[in-house]
Amino acid sequence: MRESKVLIEIVEEIARYTRQIDELEMLKMVELIQNASKIFVVGAGRSGFCARAFSNRLMHLGKQTFFVGEPTTPSIGEGDLLIIGSGSGETESLKVMAEKAARIGADVATVTIFPEATIGKLAKAAICIPGGTPKSERKDSVKSVQPMGNLFEQLSWIVYDGLIKMLMKEDNILEDEMFKRHANLE
Numbered sequence: 457m458r459e460s461k462v463l464i465e466i467v468e469e470i471a472r473y474t475r476q477i478d479e480l481e482m483l484k485m486v487e488l489i490q491n492a493s494k495i496f497v498v499g500a501g502r503s504g505f506c507a508r509a510f511s512n513r514l515m516h517l518g519k520q521t522f523f524v525g526e527p528t529t530p531s532i533g534e535g536d537l538l539i540i541g542s543g544s545g546e547t548e549s550l551k552v553m554a555e556k557a558a559r560i561g562a563d564v565a566t567v568t569i570f571p572e573a574t575i576g577k578l579a580k581a582a583i584c585i586p587g588g589t590p591k592s593e594r595k596d597s598v599k600s601v602q603p604m605g606n607l608f609e610q611l612s613w614i615v616y617d618g619l620i621k622m623l624m625k626e627d628n629i630l631e632d633e634m635f636k637r638h639a640n641l642e
């Protein structure tokens with residue numbers, strides 16, 4: 457057996473930058489989730505894979521949750537929440553969705569590297585994650601040992617899992633209850 461230097465380098469980077477994520481902003485997101493009628497989650501590409509996994513856990517918590525783009529996703533309205541995972545905060549289709557949701561009277565929240573970008577400006581909670589992105593003309597917030605948006609995507613997955621743990625504690629939801637809601641047609 458030989459430990460992998462590559463894996464250790466990645467995990468150490470994740471641990472180092474996790475410390476720069478503001479828990480107060482996570483608490484704001486928890487409050488928005490608790491107060492929302494319906495929760496819509498969206499993200500593109502790899503950021504979208506992480507956001508999609510988050511929507512699955514929100515469903516397990518018993519929240520009325522929809523991943524945007526599915527044929528079963530209804531219209532968003534006042535009192536609803538749109539959570540956007542976007543490193544750059546400037547992905548075209550997501551900007552349009554953020555603007556539309558805000559216009560309609562829904563709350564917008566985001567997990568992003570750049571809270572000052574278009575999506576972050578519209579957000580009531582913007583969890584800022586250190587990272588880089590090939591998309592933004594803004595300077596990456598950190599120099600990562602990994603390519604493209606990897607660090608953002610990994611940290612966003614951890615942030616989403618952290619939010620779920622916070623919601624479990626706040627709303628007193630046990631894992632057994634969550635598992636009962638897990639898909640039985642798989």
Ligand SMILES: O=C([C@H](O)CO)[C@H](O)[C@H](O)COP(=O)(O)O
Binds near residue numbers: 503542605
């Ligand atoms: O898939 C992606 C790319 O591989 C970056 O690592 C991005 O997640 C996708 O392009 C969405 O971009 P953002 O909205 O800026 O996260």
